Amino acid sequence: MSDPGPLSRLCCCIPGLLLFPLLLTILISSLFFQNVFYWITAVLSVWTVFYSTNLAISCCMGAWQMRRDVDIDWHAKLQKLQEECPESSSFMHIVVLPNYKENEEMMLHTLHNLAQSAVARQSMNVVLAMEEREGEAAREKAARLIDTTRHLFADIFATFHPPDLPGDLAGKSSNTQWAYRQCLQRLAAPLSKYDSSQVFFTCCDADTLLHPQYFSGLTYQALTMPSHERAWSIWQPPILLLRNLFSCPSPTRLSGYGTIFFELAGLANQKVSPHCCYSGYSLSLALASHHFVDGWDRDVIAEDHHMFCKCYFASIWDQLQACSAETNSAGRGLDFSFLDGVTSTTQLRPVFLPAVTYLVESDDGWFASVYDRFVQARRHSQGLSELSYVFLQHMHLLMSPHASRIAMSAHVRILSLAGKMTSVHMIANMHSLAFLMATLSIVITTIRWVLSQDLTELFNAFAARGLEGVLSWENLGAVKWALSAIFGPIPPLGMMMSATTFIVVKDTIEGKLTRDISSTKEVQPTELAAPNIQGSSKGPNGLGLMEKLKLFNLIQSDYFGGALLTMSLYGLIPASLAAWSLLTTKGTGFQYVVGAKPQAG
Numbered sequence: 001m002s003d004p005g006p007l008s009r010l011c012c013c014i015p016g017l018l019l020f021p022l023l024l025t026i027l028i029s030s031l032f033f034q035n036v037f038y039w040i041t042a043v044l045s046v047w048t049v050f051y052s053t054n055l056a057i058s059c060c061m062g063a064w065q066m067r068r069d070v071d072i073d074w075h076a077k078l079q080k081l082q083e084e085c086p087e088s089s090s091f092m093h094i095v096v097l098p099n100y101k102e103n104e105e106m107m108l109h110t111l112h113n114l115a116q117s118a119v120a121r122q123s124m125n126v127v128l129a130m131e132e133r134e135g136e137a138a139r140e141k142a143a144r145l146i147d148t149t150r151h152l153f154a155d156i157f158a159t160f161h162p163p164d165l166p167g168d169l170a171g172k173s174s175n176t177q178w179a180y181r182q183c184l185q186r187l188a189a190p191l192s193k194y195d196s197s198q199v200f201f202t203c204c205d206a207d208t209l210l211h212p213q214y215f216s217g218l219t220y221q222a223l224t225m226p227s228h229e230r231a232w233s234i235w236q237p238p239i240l241l242l243r244n245l246f247s248c249p250s251p252t253r254l255s256g257y258g259t260i261f262f263e264l265a266g267l268a269n270q271k272v273s274p275h276c277c278y279s280g281y282s283l284s285l286a287l288a289s290h291h292f293v294d295g296w297d298r299d300v301i302a303e304d305h306h307m308f309c310k311c312y313f314a315s316i317w318d319q320l321q322a323c324s325a326e327t328n329s330a331g332r333g334l335d336f337s338f339l340d341g342v343t344s345t346t347q348l349r350p351v352f353l354p355a356v357t358y359l360v361e362s363d364d365g366w367f368a369s370v371y372d373r374f375v376q377a378r379r380h381s382q383g384l385s386e387l388s389y390v391f392l393q394h395m396h397l398l399m400s401p402h403a404s405r406i407a408m409s410a411h412v413r414i415l416s417l418a419g420k421m422t423s424v425h426m427i428a429n430m431h432s433l434a435f436l437m438a439t440l441s442i443v444i445t446t447i448r449w450v451l452s453q454d455l456t457e458l459f460n461a462f463a464a465r466g467l468e469g470v471l472s473w474e475n476l477g478a479v480k481w482a483l484s485a486i487f488g489p490i491p492p493l494g495m496m497m498s499a500t501t502f503i504v505v506k507d508t509i510e511g512k513l514t515r516d517i518s519s520t521k522e523v524q525p526t527e528l529a530a531p532n533i534q535g536s537s538k539g540p541n542g543l544g545l546m547e548k549l550k551l552f553n554l555i556q557s558d559y560f561g562g563a564l565l566t567m568s569l570y571g572l573i574p575a576s577l578a579a580w581s582l583l584t585t586k587g588t589g590f591q592y593v594v595g596a597k598p599q600a601g
Helices: 006-032 034-069 074-084 104-115 136-152 172-186 214-223 250-268 303-330 366-398 408-452 455-465 479-487 490-509 545-585
Strands: 092-098 124-131 155-161 199-203 233-236 281-284 347-350
Touching: 006 034, 006 366, 006 408, 006 545, 034 250, 034 408, 034 490, 074 214, 092 104, 092 172, 104 124, 104 136, 124 136, 124 172, 136 155, 155 172, 172 303, 199 214, 214 233, 233 303, 250 347, 250 366, 250 490, 250 545, 281 303, 303 366, 303 408, 366 408, 366 545, 408 545, 490 545
Parallel strands: 092 124, 092 199, 124 155, 233 347
Antiparallel strands: 199 281, 233 281
């Protein structure tokens, strides 16, 4: 994306050229062409209903798969595999924790949680990816953490990402790339003993608590597939932003529901379009070191989405290069069918053993927490640049000498990936603006109409025939159907999303999704079922009926009371700012700001 030239410049402009005219159309039509505006909003509302219904069904599938997989002893399955096939079941894990000015106690909790994995002592190498710009405090903090936990892992060490490296954009991606390079040097000797497809890099945030069996489950799944599939795979746990759910402001809490909703649904159903990895994920050294990938890019903000897209296209380029080499050696073209040709073999494979993380929360109060969440949303929205990246890669593919060998299904999948990004960053925000303007329009129109009427006649009409006597529904004509489409689906849609979210949140705070099936320790009646999660229930029996009702009412009130504010504050405004920065600076001038987290650890 940072390369010079008109094509990359055009691709950077595409999100803004799409988003701003559409938003302007909504604003102008709402002021001057209200009937047209109502129908535009109705279409967006119908789309939202279908899209959200699909997410809700897929999210329920994901919730069921999490319940199923946490009841499997993955480490026992891995041990059995190693006994049966010792020559092909060796493995090594490298866990990279990029961080900048993170709370030391919180990071210690993360390390102790990693140590709960049964493979930690023999096979896990932990990298504290520090930022040198944090100063001497970072070195002292890293030294204390290493001294405290070195006995828990095969190895643990720190790297220090230098500031102001040419081509580096300060943030998680450039830090991870520096740590990745340092790992290859420090661990060169042990790495040489393994097949590169059996060495797994896991990159996750410093506050991420992975399930104790995540690494065993990932390893088992990876080692039971052919090496060529393993080499082009990325593994992803469901990310549940629930560690501090009940102390956050309602808008922040609602954004956490939305993340769970979208990410879990995306992992559970990838038939329509690929799903990008998010926050914490794993991939093989074979993929990370592939010459078309070469680790993490140093000039991007949305490192997780970008890494998936980069690997996704790398698979296509790798096959096209092989076709070119064979063509040159044979002196003639290969017999590729347009429908059965090259497609991406990169897959995001879910590991339904969830990871729990913090929502952004400031110790300075409600407004500070809301603002810090907005700053994080602004950073997340910079992922809009990945839409530009997908367009840029697709255009390069179309202009390549072997473009005709790319299967039609590959083009469809690429466009569906772009469509998913467009849905999240553009259509959803267009709908939030349209719904806001529709609500304001109805309220203002109603107030004006009421003030223009004789209040005594209005009261008598209402007393005689109720609301029907006051509002002449028939006089609205065709617009009434548009209004029905705009506002009618809100109650059932809210109930559906509330119920789906309730299932996941309840299971988490009851400890059903965080327990280790291989552990013999039983939860006592006075102990927390999920000790690292705020608000978790006590004892093995979970929440009582009244507690469940209270939780459901909280979730439902969050959805109905704050959805519009949350979509505008954390969606529409950040996305518009991101599109503008892409238009003006190609996205590289954005400053990466780490989200605040509770200081209690």
